[in-house]
Amino acid sequence: MQGSPRLSVLFAAPECAPLAKTGGLGDVCAALPAALREQGVDARVLLPGYPEVLRGAPAQMIAQVSALGFEARLLEATLPSGVPLIVLDCPPLYVRGGGPYLAPSGEDWPDNALRFGFFSRVAAQLAGASSPLAWRPHVLHAHDWPAGLAPAYLRLAAGARAASVFTIHNLAFQGLFDASMRARLALPEESFAPEGLEFHGRLSFMKGGIVYADAITTVSPTYAREIQQPEQGCGLDGLLRDRRAALTGILNGIDTTAWNPLADRHLARNYDAASLERKAANKAALQRRLGLTPDPKVPLLGQVARLTHQKGADLVVEAGERLAALGQLAILGAGERRHEAALRALAARHAGRVAVHIGFDEPLAHLIEAGADLFLMPSRFEPCGLNQLYSQRYGTPPVARATGGLADTIEDGQTGFLFEPQSAEALVEAVRHALAVRAQPHAWRAVQLAGMARDASWSTAARRYADLYRRLASPVPA
Numbered sequence: 001m002q003g004s005p006r007l008s009v010l011f012a013a014p015e016c017a018p019l020a021k022t023g024g025l026g027d028v029c030a031a032l033p034a035a036l037r038e039q040g041v042d043a044r045v046l047l048p049g050y051p052e053v054l055r056g057a058p059a060q061m062i063a064q065v066s067a068l069g070f071e072a073r074l075l076e077a078t079l080p081s082g083v084p085l086i087v088l089d090c091p092p093l094y095v096r097g098g099g100p101y102l103a104p105s106g107e108d109w110p111d112n113a114l115r116f117g118f119f120s121r122v123a124a125q126l127a128g129a130s131s132p133l134a135w136r137p138h139v140l141h142a143h144d145w146p147a148g149l150a151p152a153y154l155r156l157a158a159g160a161r162a163a164s165v166f167t168i169h170n171l172a173f174q175g176l177f178d179a180s181m182r183a184r185l186a187l188p189e190e191s192f193a194p195e196g197l198e199f200h201g202r203l204s205f206m207k208g209g210i211v212y213a214d215a216i217t218t219v220s221p222t223y224a225r226e227i228q229q230p231e232q233g234c235g236l237d238g239l240l241r242d243r244r245a246a247l248t249g250i251l252n253g254i255d256t257t258a259w260n261p262l263a264d265r266h267l268a269r270n271y272d273a274a275s276l277e278r279k280a281a282n283k284a285a286l287q288r289r290l291g292l293t294p295d296p297k298v299p300l301l302g303q304v305a306r307l308t309h310q311k312g313a314d315l316v317v318e319a320g321e322r323l324a325a326l327g328q329l330a331i332l333g334a335g336e337r338r339h340e341a342a343l344r345a346l347a348a349r350h351a352g353r354v355a356v357h358i359g360f361d362e363p364l365a366h367l368i369e370a371g372a373d374l375f376l377m378p379s380r381f382e383p384c385g386l387n388q389l390y391s392q393r394y395g396t397p398p399v400a401r402a403t404g405g406l407a408d409t410i411e412d413g414q415t416g417f418l419f420e421p422q423s424a425e426a427l428v429e430a431v432r433h434a435l436a437v438r439a440q441p442h443a444w445r446a447v448q449l450a451g452m453a454r455d456a457s458w459s460t461a462a463r464r465y466a467d468l469y470r471r472l473a474s475p476v477p478a
Helices: 024-038 051-056 112-126 149-156 205-212 221-226 237-242 273-290 313-326 337-349 362-371 387-393 404-409 424-438 441-452 459-472
Strands: 008-012 042-048 060-067 070-078 084-089 139-143 163-168 202-204 215-218 247-249 300-304 328-333 354-358 374-377 398-401 417-419
Touching: 008 024, 008 112, 024 042, 024 139, 024 459, 042 112, 051 084, 060 084, 060 112, 070 112, 084 112, 112 139, 112 149, 112 205, 139 149, 139 459, 149 163, 149 205, 163 205, 163 459, 202 205, 205 237, 215 459, 221 247, 221 404, 273 300, 273 328, 273 362, 273 441, 300 313, 300 362, 313 328, 313 337, 313 424, 328 362, 337 354, 362 387, 374 387, 374 424, 387 398, 387 404, 387 441, 398 404, 398 424, 417 424, 424 441
Parallel strands: 008 042, 008 139, 042 084, 139 163, 163 215, 215 247, 300 328, 300 374, 328 354, 374 398, 398 417
Antiparallel strands: 060 070, 070 084
């Protein structure tokens, strides 16, 4: 790896696109380091050696580490963006089928506490005085519960250390494990206390990050406020209020190279704000692809989401008949079986008007963003959200609940349409309102163009993170 600039940062990332991704976290941990490097920050990523990572990133060994009874190799590689990558290669923990967190059966891996405890321990080692690497970070940036113990290990260890930042991507997933894991993870007995890692008698990785990090961030300003209240605080709202001086909401950006309607290779026809009439070709292609009745005039509502309670899948199911009466519906996603079954049944009742694709399909996701007239995001909570940023960039105004990052990134009536009640009735009413605007061509074009003009790049967020790192930066551990 090349010599480091003045400020160096290690991302402890449980996933990173395109090598390992289950959602927006993987996109963030790929795009933000790249944006930081463009601003002169030496950002590097530590990633577990899942099979897809080992296959996708040719690497060479640079060091060996041992902790918690496991031996591992550190491999040096490079992400497609050019960001330096450190792979934690420990086959007993990471080389297996399924996904990063789930077995092929869909259940959590039973040893997730060890898998991500070891990952956190090694991340802390690389940010402390005992690192086997010549390169040392000024700041360790840990992401979500799988890396939540990294700030704890770092703070509880002796010797010089980097500063730590912990980012909450979704507070609802907390990494809760049996209290007996405290000793197995080599955490001091005194750390298992209400003011430490203990949460209702269990060991909380998420709480570890919140308690022990020097600074806490989350992915939108509104979500930072929401998680300090009981409704969305998931039992940690009191702790977050206590740490509010260290908590900052920094809005995510998107990869504007991958999500660019003028250059998107997944589209039937490329377009931009100056050639918005070409967008119609993508609607026609989407209708053909999904077996919807070809009709340029009928409103086409799109959705790409996990089919879960959080994402409001049940609201779409409840509103399904009314939405089908208002236009066509194209849904891509997977999640809870009951929602999948209900949406499939809706599509069967409305052949040619409703299409549901269960699973994930990257090209189809892009085509829905471009081909739909409106994009649905009825989330009950949304820390930031990325699809509303994609849809605005593609001239497809979102219809979304006014929560979290959705409220921060959509200007109601200007770049999209917001509603507040968590109900199917509110969703349908918001769609009706949006379609009333669509019936006025000049007003509709103004909404599309305003959304396309938003700056959704990572540059602003990267500057804010770089400023935060500089305020925290400690001397590099010797």
